[in-house]
Amino acid sequence: MNPNVKIIFGLFGGLAIFIFGMNMMSESLQKAAGERMKKILSLLTKNPILGVLAGALTTAVLQSSSATTVMAIGFVSAGLMTLPQAISIIFGANIGTTITAQIIAFKISNYIYLFIFVGFLISFVVKNQKWKYVGQTLFAFGLLFLGIETMGGVMKPLAKSAFFTDMIGKVGNIPVLGVLTGTLMTLVVQSSSATIAVLQNFASQAGADGVSSVIGLAGAIPILLGDNIGTTITALLASIGQNKDAKRTAVAHSLFNISGCLLFIWFVPLYAKFIQYISPKGDEVAVISRQIANAHTCFNIAMTLIWIPLIFVMVKIVMKIIPDSENEADAKSEDVLYLDKKYLNQPAAALHVTAKEIIRCSSIVEDLLKAIVEADKKNKDDGKSDFQVFEKVIYNSALIRKISQKINDFMSQLFSLGTLTEVQANQxxxxxxxxxxxxxxxxxxxxxxxxxxxxxxxxxxxxxSKDALKDLKSSAEFIYSMFSKIMKPLTDGTSIDEKELKTVRENVVDLELKMRKKHIDRVCKGKCSAKLTSNYNQILHNIDRMSNSCVNLAETLKSNPIEKNLLEEIYLPETKN
Structure with missing residues (x-):
């Protein structure tokens, strides 16, 4: 095989193994620790510093700043967090992603196959699902370094090529070319971790003198800055089709890295000397991988320290870039307000918007029950007839059915993707x-x-008769009272009083019996037609079924704390404001 073709195949093959390993590791870690990561992200509601820490920790664990950034964009779009909170998470994600380069800088090539074997063994033998994810993580970790070793092996001949070293020399001497090179590499690969790994491997190759790096730290830093810019494209792509705050979050990610590049590009030689001073000493070829990792980490920490006190400025900038339209139409409609297919790849956000839609449905049901109860009052107060009130109830009843069908379809798609953890599936x-x-x-x-x-x-x-309608509204009032008590914990955090619900349920049963008896008495006295008995009994039967559904709903929320906690955890912070 032609040596050049062999180098190209080896480079892209190693890169493929690296990216596959990184994606597999990220997915396995999300499945193993997804719920914990969601709880960590909830800390950001307190202040920006905690948001930075949450973003950094989440990204360090998941090994993907893109995953954290896309998650933050989804949460903003779903209403789980505000724009400033999401921006603080992204600042932290930029720090967390540097952990990958730090790990790569350690030479663990002797243990690659051990990681692969142990990871495979655990995932193949162990039956516990969480341990299987741990095994898959170790296996993917080994693949990641196998890809790095493959790339490093095929890059050695490149370091001896006069044409290639001359080209790299031009890039190293002109920082702008280095930035463009790094940006283009990451745009193509869609992973800054992968391109930085390539950069570390290439920089570790000796130049013509056999001692110095083929590119040197000063030549690698501009490429590193370009890698940071290129990775923001993933966030921008993820924001397409989402709301304005989600787009602003993605723009903030880009501004963070672009502003850092514009600042550091003027001080590359000085910055290189600083990194060399704080990094381990030794032959350049032996230590440059560590130096690049440190340069990456220090850059993101420095930019975070600069921007944390200026988050309000960042918010103003992105609001200026993506302003609110003055004549923007109201996004609300009589159909689903929160469900959107773009949330399907983010289970936490998907469950959140589903919970919001269900709470909305409960409010509609509560309103229509109240309308039945207050039909006479409406007739007196605003001139609406009972007919208009009942027509509105029928309309909203059909709306509830339509929304329910869309919720079922949405959840079916979510289940079919297979991305839910066991806890999320139960929720x-x-x-x-x-x-x-x-x-x-x-x-x-x-x-x-x-x-x-x-x-x-x-x-x-x-x-x-008027008496029959009066009894109907009395029973509706009981149902309304039951339903309001059941749904109250979902909006104010109080607990469901089982004894009170049981009492109300018994009263509804007694009321139904009394209503049947009263109807028969009215028929016997000639106040009601016997022809109405079948239809009136159907109303009573529906009232009984409604009361049963109320009791079932109360038991579901009381006996299964997971579902109840899900609704409270996700929805309450928003309704209390």
């Missing part, structure tokens, strides 16, 4: 249980309203 199932009962209560309300409208229309010769 998702709990949300569907809750939505199921809320939908039933809404549908039964619509059926009752439709029944009343049909019987009270002018075309019917027989109508429900």
């Amino acid at each position: 998702a199932a709990g949300l569907l249980y809750v939505m199921s009962d809320i939908e039933r209560i809404g549908l039964f309300s619509g059926e009752i309203s439709r029944n009343v409208l049909e019987q009270q229309s002018k075309s019917h010769k027989t109508h429900y």
